Amino acid sequence: MGKQRDGFEKATESYFQFHPQEVMEGPVNKKGNPIKIGIPKELNPDEKRCALRPGAVSLLVNNGCEVFVETNTGRHINHSDTEYADAGATIVYSHKEAMEADIVLKISAPTIEEISYMKQNKAIISAIHMRELKRDVLDTINKKKITALGFELIEDNVGGLPLVRAMSEIAGSTVMLIAAEYLSSYNGGKGIILGGITGVPPSKVVILGAGTVAEYAARTAIGMGAEVKVFDNAIYKLRRLKKELGLPHLFTSAFDSTSLTEALSRADIAIGAVHTHGTRTPSIVTEEMVAVMRENSIIIDVCIDQGGCFETSEPTNHRHPVYKKHGVIHYCVPNVASRVSRTATAAISNIFTTILNKLIDEGSVDTMMRRHPWFTKGVYAYRGNITNQALAEKFDLPLKNLDLILAAGI
Known part of the structure; x- marks a missing residue:
């Protein structure tokens, strides 16, 4: 594989040596002009x-970029326009x-209105x-031939997902604090403490998944004295x-329906922390399994952005975060x-x-994609093609091989 990749890279580099204009086209300015972010x-x-x-x-500006920040962008993280200026x-x-x-x-996925504001052949990361x-x-x-990247798909040079991991660490720690809030009597919960005290049995937590979210959720729950599976x-x-x-x-188990149903029937808190790379999360907990859970127990489905691993999960928001079912x-x-936005x-x-500093060094998004496969993994649309x-599969559209597109200079 290594030799084949070396040969492929040499072929693409050779192509672009003879087509220099196409290298510089696309989502950055021509060489000599600063990249506008x-x-x-x-x-x-x-x-x-x-x-x-x-x-x-400041780092990007010192590296030659021009950065344009919309007014009040930093208001929720306590950074003023003056600080950005x-x-x-x-x-x-x-x-x-x-x-x-x-x-x-951006952080949120772009809307049609936002895309309509963009110029042809530019790039967006969100x-x-x-x-x-x-x-x-x-x-x-x-239609606008925009290069679009999903930051949750961008890898590092060892195959990890750096942004997903960082947000997973935060989410894992945060969900147990959220669970503690909804266990309280004043939030319609069971009126119990997350963890336990002397002479009182600890609360029971079931975590689905054993990745980063699960690790930090388990660490927080155990630190507070809860019983974790x-x-x-x-x-x-x-x-x-x-x-x-x-x-x-630590109690661990495969997804055995009998063992999982029994654990859920005793649980005070169930955390969905199953992550799948680039696809929909499978529904692991059926509605029948949710129905056997105790009254006012709590489900927090962290993987809801990928579809959720509980059959009864539906997306909510920070203004109306909870609903009851069974x-x-x-x-x-x-x-x-986003609860801890700063x-x-x-x-x-x-x-x-x-x-971005690596992209600046390379000179263009196209060059960045050709030389760094970990970055290319984030590209889902390129010059009118779904990659x-x-x-x-979701939209029944033709899939184009990005490596071949880049090699051909299409």
Whole structure:
């Protein structure tokens, strides 16, 4: 494989040596002009995070970029327009101006209106929200030949998902604090404490999945004194989790319906933390299994942005975060990390800054894609083509091989 990739890279580099104009076309300015980066204010009222902090803006400006920040973008993370301006950003007073940059950085998935503001052949990096993405948004992206990347799909150079991991760490820690709120009598809960006290049995937590969200949720729950059970079909993940937590006797199990149903019937809290890369999360807990859970117990489905792993899960938002079904409280907010927007922004900003500095070094988005496959994994639309298999299948659209497109210079 290594030799084949080397040969492929040599072929593509040779092609672009003879087609220099095509290398420089696309979502960046021609060489010699600074790359313009746009940071629009989020239109989603439930999204409080921001793509870049003022410190990151300063680094990018010093590296030769022009950064355009829409006014009041940082209001939810306690950063003023003055701080962004002092960092070297140009403050713009309309959404359209921020969206007209060479590269747009957002948190929420773009709307049709936002895409309509963008210029032809530019680039946008944002969330995809696979479950909620509409066909007309995708059609508008392709019509304008925009290069669109989902930040949750961008890998690092060892195959990890840096932004997903960072948000998962935050979400895992945060969900147990949310659960504690909804256990309280004043929120319609069971009126019990998360954990336990001397002489009183601890609360029982069931976690589905053994990845990053599960690790941080389990760490928080155990630290508060709760009894935790973790389910996952990947035995190596369960083994790793026990090692990471330093708890060789932690209860772990595969997704056996009998064992899982029994655990859920006794649980005070159930956390859905199953992550699938680029596809819909399978429904692991059936409605019948939810029906056996105790009255006013809590389900928090962290993977709702990928479809959710509870059959009874439906997306909610921070303004109306919960609903009841079969007497069970369901919390199914997709962007849990937005509750702690300043912390989440710091993590996102660090990752975006690393990616953008590398992109600046390469000179264009096209060159970045040809030389760094980990970055290319995030591309779901390129110059009118769908390059993500899950999206192609969802909308019954032809899937194009991005490597071949780049090699051909289409």
